[in-house]
Amino acid sequence: MASSPPPTQGLVLGYTTAHPFSTIPLKDRASVQALLATVLDPLEPFFSPLKARVRCPGATAVRFDQTASEVEGLCRPLWGLACLLAGGGGPYRGTQWWIDGIRAGTDPESAEFWGYARDNDQRMVEMCPLGFALAVAPEIWEGLSARERGNVERWLGESVNEKNMPDTNWLWFRVFANLGLKKNGATFSQERLDADIEHLETFYRGDGWSNDGPQGIHQMDYYSSSFAIHFLQLLYSKLAGEEDPKYAAEFKKRAQMVALDLAHYYDEEGRAIPFGRSVGYRFAMVSFWGALAYADVELPAPLTWGMVKGIVMRHLRWWQTQHDMWSSSGTLTIGYSYPNMYMAENYNSPGSPYWACLAFICLAVPETHPFWTSEEENHWNVIPKVKALKHPGHIMSNLGGHCMLLSSGQACSYPMKGTHAKYGAFAYSSAYGYSVPPGLFTLEQYALASQLGLSDDGGDYWKTRRLSESSLTTTPDNIPVLTSHWSPFPDVHIKTYLIPPHETKTPNWHLRVHHIRAEGRDVLTADGSFAISNQRAADGRYLDAYDDDATAEAAEAAAACEGTQPRLIGNYDLATPEAWGPGREGAFAVSKGAVGIRALESKDQGGGRTATLVNADPNSNLVESRTTIPTLQGTVKKGESVWYVTGIYAKPSGEGVKREEYLSGWETLPEVPGWLREEMGQ
Template sequence: MPYAAAAANLAAPAHPFCTNPLRTRADVAAAVTSLLEPLAAGTSAGGALVRAGGTGARFDETAAQVEGFARPLWGLAALLAGGGAYAGAARWARGLVAGTDPDGPEFWGAMEDRDQRMVEACPIGFALAVAGDAFWEPLGERERANLAAWLGGMNVRDMPNTNWLWFRVFANLGLARNGAPYSQERLDADLDHLDTFYRGNGWSNDGPPTHTQMDYYSGSFAIQYLQLLYSKLAEKTDPKRSEEYKARARAYALDCVHYFSPEGSAVTFGRSLTYRWAMAGFWAGVAFAEVDLPAPLDSWGVVKGIWLRHLRWWTQHPFVFQPNGMLSIGFAYPNMYMTENYNSPGSPYWCMLAFAPLALPADHPFWTAPEEPYPVAAVPPVKALTMPLHVAVRAAGHTYILNSGQACHYPLRATQAKYGKFAYSSAFPYSVQTGSHTLPEWAPESTMALAEVEADAPPADGGGGGLLGELWKLRRRVEHARIETPPSPDGAAAAAGPVLVSSMRPWKDVIVDTWLIPPTPGSPADAWHLRVHRVRAGRAVRVAEGGFAVRGVQAGDGKALQSIGYEAAAAGGAVEGCVEGPGSALVLGASGAVGVVDVAAPRAAWKAAATRDGAALQADANSNLLEPRSVIPLLTGSVAEGSVGWFVTGVFAVPAAGVPGWRAVWKEKWEARPEVPGWMAAIMEKSG
C-alpha cells in the first residue's frame, strides 16, 4: 500500500477538530465543544476529576485529574461568556462543588506550598470572573463558602517566584468579581512583584533577573496572556495597571509576530510545547482585551488571521488526539521524550486558553472583520529581538530565529534542546534527545555536540562512522551572549544585519565562541544562515554539528531515505534522498530540503580546521517534535589538544510549506553558497 494511503488509515475516525474549517466564530465554538465532549468518558461521578490518560507526573494523581478538570475551563468559560452554550457545562458546575467539598469523596485536597493545584486555580478563577452566572450563581451558600475557602487557601501558601504568581492573582480576581471573600492585599502584592519581572520592549522574564528565560511563558502561556486578561477584567478597578499592560502588549506584539509564519505555524522554542495551540494565546488575549495594536498589526483582520491560521495548522495533525478523542501528550504526535516531568495527561488542555476570543460578542469587530493575510511586506524580514536575545529571520519561505543566551533556571528534561540550540524554526521543529550515548540518541539538530577524545582509548565509533561514543555535550548555558551590528567598511550597518555572539564551556578547558549570522533577504544566498565557531581546546575533542531535521521517509512508500548522488538529486522531479560527502550533507524529503556545508573563508591567514565529513544522521525515532522519523544533515570533525579550530557552517533550508514548488528552486538556492563576511574574516584573521 502506498505510504500516503497507509498514513490516512487512522486508528480512529477523524476528530471533528481536524475536519473543522476554523474560519468563523461558529467554527471556533464547534472546535471547543469537540474538545470538551470526549472528556465526559473520563469524568468522575461527582464531576470533579477528569482522567485523560494513564501516565504520571511529578505531582499526585488527584492533582493530575484536577488538571483534566480545570484546564478545559479556559475554553468553556469563554464560550459561555460570549453567549454560547454547551450541554455538558453542568459537569463542570457539579465538579466545582464536589472538588471543593472537604467532606466529600472527590475533594481535591487543601492547597499546600508550591502545589500543582495552584496552577489549576487560574482557569477556575478565570471561569468565575467571566462566567460567574454559570459557575458561581447556581451554588448554595455553603458551596460558595467551600469554593472560596479552597481558592483562598493559596493566599497563605508559598509559591514559586515565577509566572505561577499570576495564578493566585486570578484566583482572587475570580472571587472578587463575584463578591466572595478574597485577599486584596495578596492580590496587590503579587501584582507588584510580578511587575518586577518586566524587562522592557513589552517582555517579561519568567522570574527574577537571574532567570534568563523568555519563551512562550513570557507571552502566550502565562505572563502576557494573563496581563491582557487582567487588563480587561480590571480596567475599572485597576485602570492604571490595566493600561500599562495594554501598552506592554503593543510593544510585545511587534516582536511576537516574528514567531509566526505566514502559513500559520509557530517557531518551536522552549518548554511546555505540549500545550500546542496555546502558542497563539497572545493573539487571543489581544482580542479578548480589545487592544489596538500598532502598524502593521493595527487591523482586527490581521490579528484574526494570525490566530486562525495557527489553529488551522493544527488541524493537519490528527495524532495530537488519542483514539478516544482526548488530547495526547506530545506535539504533533504522542511523544514522552519531549515532555517535562510536570506533564500529566490533562496538561495539554492548557491549549484551551487560545479560545478566549469566544468571550467577545458575535458582532464584535474581531469577528466581523474579514481575515487578512500575514503582513509580509510590512514585517521586517530580519530583526534583532533584544530582550529574548533572538534574531528573527523570514527568508526564502522560512520563518526561524537564531538563538543564544537563554537557559531554564533549573535542570529541565532536554533543556539543551529546548533553549540551547543555534536556531529554532516554524517549518522544521526542534528535536530532543532520547538517550545519552550515541549521536542518533542525542539528535543534534541545529546545535553542536562535542565529545572528549581519549588518547589511549579504542576507536570510539564502534563501526558507527564516528557517530557513537559516550559523554556528548550540547550547548545548555552560554556566556557573554549579546547582539552586535558589525560595521561595514564605510561605518554603516552591515547589510547582513544583527549578529548573535556568545560563548560556552562544555569543559573548563574548552571554550566555544559562536557567531550566528542571518542571511540578507532577497540575496542569492537567502536560504542560508552562517554559524562561525572558534573552538579553543585544552583537550582533544570531536565535534558534530547538525542542520535542521527533515522528514526521514519517502513520500511514496514510507521507507527510509537512502543515500543518492548529487546528480540524481539535482535531476528534479520528486527525488528524495541524502547526499553525503566531504564538507557537506544535503537531505531532500517531503517536508523540504535541508543541508549543511563547510564554508571557505576569503582569507587564509587564520587557521581553519580540516574539512569536516558530511553525513545524513538517522536520528532516533520520535526525537523530533513534528516528524516521528527524521534525518539531520551533519558535519563531523575534530580539534587537537592545545589547538584552536575554526568552523564555518553554512546552514541551508527550503521548507515545502513556505515555498510552493520548492523542488524546482532548491538546487539553485543550494548552489548559491554563502560567503564569510569581510568583518568576520577580519576577526578570524586577527584571532589566528
Template sequence: MATPHPFSQNPFKTRTDLQSACISLLQPLANHTSPGGARIKLGHTGTHYDDIAAQLEGFSRPLWGLSALLAGGGELPEGQNWVSGLESGTDPDGEEFWGWSRAKDQRMVEMAAIGYSLAIAPEQLWKPLSEKGKTNLAAWLGAINDKEMPDTNWLWFRVFANLGLAKVGAPHSPERMKADLDHLDTFYLGDGWSPDGPEGVRQLDYYSSSYAIHYAQLVYSKLAQDSDPERYAEYRNRGSRFALDFVHYFDEQGRAIPFGRSMTYRFAMAAFWGALAFADVQLPSPLGWGVVKGLLLRNLRWWSKQAIFNSDGTMPIGFVFPNMYMTENYNSPGSPYWCMKAFIPLSLPESHPFWSTPEEPYPQSLPFTVALDHPSHIITRLGGHTFLLSSGQACHYPLRHTAEKYGKFAYSSAFGFSVPTGNFELEQQAADSMLALSDDGERWRVRRLALNARIEVDDGVPVLRSSWKPWPDVEVETWLHPPRAKAPNWHWRVHRLRTARKIQGADGGFAIYGQGKDGRALPGFLPETGEGRIEGGIGALAASSAGVSAVLDISPSHARTATVVNVDANANIMATRTVLPTLMSHHEPHEDVWLVTAVFAIPAKEDNSAPEGWLKAWEEPPALPRSIKSRVHQGH
C-alpha cells in the same frame, strides 16, 4: 478514530467555527470524568505531583475554553459536569475532594482557570452552586493566600484566584493580590517584555507571551479596568508593544516557531492574539484586527491538520504527534488542555471588531529579519520558513532537555527541534542546530549556558555572539549570522574552539523528515526524484517531502567530514523519523581553531512539493559574507 475528529475538519473561519471547535474538544472528556465531575483522568503517566492534582488539572484546564464559550452565549450540555465538579471537588468531606493546597502545590496552578472562569462566566459557573458549594469553593481558592509560591508566572495564578472571588463577591485578599501584582511588575524589562521570573532569569519563551504572563496581563487589564485603572492602561500598552515583536514568531502558514518548554500546550502558543481582542487593545500598525484574527485562526487551521488526537477524541501529550521524549516532569495527561486559552475570543460578541473584520494575511510590510534584544533572538522569514537564531536564554532550574529547548543555535517553524532519546552516540543525542562535543566518542555535550550573549552589528547585519564552556579546559565562542537577501536559504555559524583535551565535534543543521516517497529510509540522492541524501567531502544534504536541509564546511584551515546522521525515531517534535546533515571534526589538545559552517535549508511547499531551483541554490553557494572573512582572517 473511525471518523475524523471534528476539530480536524473545522474551517476556522467564523465565530461559530471556533465555538464548534471548542465543543469538539470538550465533549470527549465526559467519558473520562468522575461521577461527581471533579476529576478527569485521561491517562496513566505520572508527574512530579500527585494523581489527584493531575486529575484536577484534567478538570480545570478545559475551563479556559468552556468559560469563554459560556460567557459568549454558547452552550454545552456536558458543562454541567464542571458545575458539579466545583461542588464536589471543594467539599472537604466528599469523596472527590481535591485536597487543600500546600506550598508550591500544583493545585495553585489549576486555581487560575477556576478564578478566571468565575470572573467571566459567574452566571453559569458560580450562581448554580449551592450556598455550601460557594462557601467551600471560596475557602478552597482562598487557601492559596498564605502559601509559599515559586517566584515565577505562578504568582499570576494567585492573582486570578483572588480576582475570581472578588468578581463573585466572595471573601478574598486584595492585599495579597496587590502585593503579587507589585512583585510581578518588577519582572518587566521594557518594550512589552517580561521574563518568567525576577532579575537574572533568562526565560522569554511562550510562558512570557501566550501561556501566562502577557496573556494574564491582558486578561487582568480587562477584568480590573475599574478597580485598577493604572495597570489597565499599563498592561494594554505593554500588550500593544509586545505584539510588534511577537508577530515575528509566526509564519505565513500560521505556525509558531517551537522554542522553550511546554510545547505540549500546542495552540496556546497563539492565545496571546485572542487576549489582545479580549482586552480591546489599541492595535499598532500594521496589526489591525484582520491581521490579529488571521494570526490566531491560521494557527488553529494548521493544528487541525496534525495528529493531535487519541482514538477517543482526547488529546495526548506531545506536539504534532504523541511524544513523551519532549515532555517535562510536570506534563500530566491533562496538561495539553492549556491550549484551551486560545478560545478566549469566544467570550466576545459577534459585533466585536475581532469577529466583524475580515481575516487578513500575514503583513508583508514587516521586515524580513529583526533583532530582538530582550529575548536575544534574531528572527527571519527569508528562505521560505520562519526561524530564529538564539543565544543567551536558559532555564533557571534543571528542566528536562533544557539545552535543547533553549540552547540550540536555531529554531524553525518548518523543521521543529529535537531532544535526546538517550545519552549514547549521536543518533540518540539528536543535536540538530547544535555543536556537540565529545571526549570519548560516545557521550556528547552541547551548549546549555551561553555566556556573554549579545547582539552585535557586522557590516550592517545583526549577529549573535556568545561563548560557552563544555569543560573547564574547553571554550567555544560562537557567532550566528542570519541569511542575506541575496542568499535567503543560507545562514552561517562561526566557532572559535580552544581545547586542552582531545575531542570530537559534530555540527548539525536542521533535522528533516528522513523517509522517501516510498515510505522507506532515504536512499542516495536521486536527481530524477529530487530526494535522497548526499554525504562525504565537505557537505551533507538530505532532501525529502519536507524540503531540503544541508550543511557545508567552509572552515579556513581545519577540514571536516560530512555525514547524515540517522536520528532516533521520535526525537524531533515535528517529524517522527528524521535525519541530520552533520559536519564531523577531530581536535588535538591545545588546538585553537576556527570552524565555519554554512547552513542551507528550504522547506517544502504546503502541498509537500519540492521547492523550485533548490538544487542549483545548493550547488552554487554564496560567497562568505565579508564580515566573517574578516573575523576569521584576523583570528588567524
C-alpha cells in the same frame, strides 16, 4: 452555540477515522465555537462519578500527586468553556459537568475532594482557570448553593493566600484565584492580590518583555507571552481595569509594544516556531492575539485586526492538519504533532495539554469586534523579514519559506529534560521543529539538530551549549549578529556567531561560526543542521541516495527529487565509505523540502571536517517521528584553536514550491562577512 458534529461520547479513532477537530471549516466565530466542542466532547467518558476529576487516557506519572493530575484534567478545559460562556456562545451541553465537578471537588466532605493546597502545590496552577471562569461565567457561581460557595471560597482563597509559590509566572495564578472570588463578592485577599502584582513587576525587562522569573535567569519563551504573563496581564486589564486603571493601562501598553515582536513567531501557513518548554500546550501559542481583542487593546501600526485574525485562524487550521496528536479516544496527548514523552516536562500529566484551551479566548470577544468582522490578512506584508529582539536575545527571520529564530543566552533556571535542546540550540524553525534526546549514548540518541556537540570520549557522550554569555550587535551594513561564549568542558572554550539569511542573495542559508579553543583535551565535534523527515513520500521507507533526475517525467516518480547526500546508511555501519563526504561538499536530505549543511572554512582553519547523515533515534523531533540530521564532524586536538564556518541550508515544502526546486539554492553559498574574515585572520 454554533452547530457542531454529533457529540463524541465514546469516540474511537480507527485506522482512517478523522478527529472531528479536523473536519470543521474554520471561517468565523461560530466555526471556532464548533471547534471547541470537538475538544471538550471527548472528555465526557473520563469524568469521575461526581465529576470532580478527569482522568485522561494515559497512566503516566508526574512530579505531583494523582489527584492534582486529575484536577488538571477538569480545570484546564475550563479555559475554553469559560471563554465560550463569556462570549455568549453557549449553552454547551456539558456545562453542568464542570459545575458539578467544582461543587464536589471543593467540598471537604465529598469523596472526590481535591484537598487544600500546600506550598508550591500544582493545585495552585489550576486555580487560575477556575478563578477566571468564576469571573466571566456567572452561571458557574449561580449554580452553587450558599454552602457550596463557601467551600469554593475556602479552597480557592484561604488555602492559597498564605502558601509559598514558585517565584515565576505562578504568581499570576494566585492573582486570578483572588480575582475570581472578588468578582462574585466572595471573601478574598486584596492585600495578597496587590502584593503579587507588585512582585510580578520585578520580572519586567523593558520594551514590553517580561522574564519568567527574577533577576539572574534569562528565560523568555511562550510563558512570557501566550502561556501566562502577557496573556494574563491582558485578562487582568479587562477584568480589573476599573479598580486598577494604572496597571491595566500599563499592561495594554506593553502588549502594544511586544505585539510587533511576537508577530515574527508565526508564519504564513499558521505554524508557530516551537521554542522553550511546554510547547505541548500546542495552540495555546496563539492565545496572546485573542487576548489583545478581549482586552480592547488598540493595535500598534502597522498591524490590523484582519492580520491578528489571520494569525489565529491560520494557526488553528494548521493544527487541524496534525492528525496524530489525539489519543484513540479523541483526547489530546502529551506531545506536539504526535504523542511524545521524550519532549515532555516532569509536570506534564495526561490532562496537562488542555492548557491549549487558552487559544479560545477569542470566543470571549464579541461578534461585533473587528477581530471577527475583518477579513483575514497576512501580517508579513507589512513587518520586516529580519528583526533583532533585544530582550529574548533572538534574531527573527522569515526568509526561504519558514520563520526562524536564532537564539543565544537563554537557559531554563532549573533541571529540565532536554533543556539544552529547548533553549540552547542555535536555530529554531516553524517548519522543522526542534529535536530532544531520547537517550544519551551516541549521536543518534543525542539528535543534535541545530546544535554543536563535543565529545572527549570518542563519541559516546556529547556536550552542547546550555549556559552562555551572549550579546546582540549590529554590523556596519546593518545586519544583526548574535555572539555567545560557552564552555562545554572547563578547558574548552567556544565563541559562536549567528548570522541570519541574506534576504536577496541566499535566503535559504544562515551562518553559524565557531571559534573553538581546546586548551586541555582532544574533542570530537558534530555540527547539526535542522532535522527533516526521513521517509519517502510514496511508501514511507527511509530515504535512499538522492535522485537528482528532475525531468518532468521523473518528477512523477516516487523517488524523484528526494533522498540524501551522502547516502544514509544507518546506525550501526557508519564506517561504510559512501556514508561520508568532504565537509566542503556538505550533506543534505530532501523529503518535505530540503535541509543541509556545508563547511565553508578552509582546511587549514577547521582541520578538514567531513559530512554525513545522522539517523536520529525515532521520536526525537517534535514534528516528524522519523528524522535524519545532516551533520559535519571533525576533531580538535589539545592545544589547537580552530575556526568552523558552517552554512545551514533550509527550504521547506509549501504551496507553490516544486519538489525539483527544493535544492535550487544549494549551490549558491552564503558569503562570510568581511568583518568576520578579519576577525578570523583571513
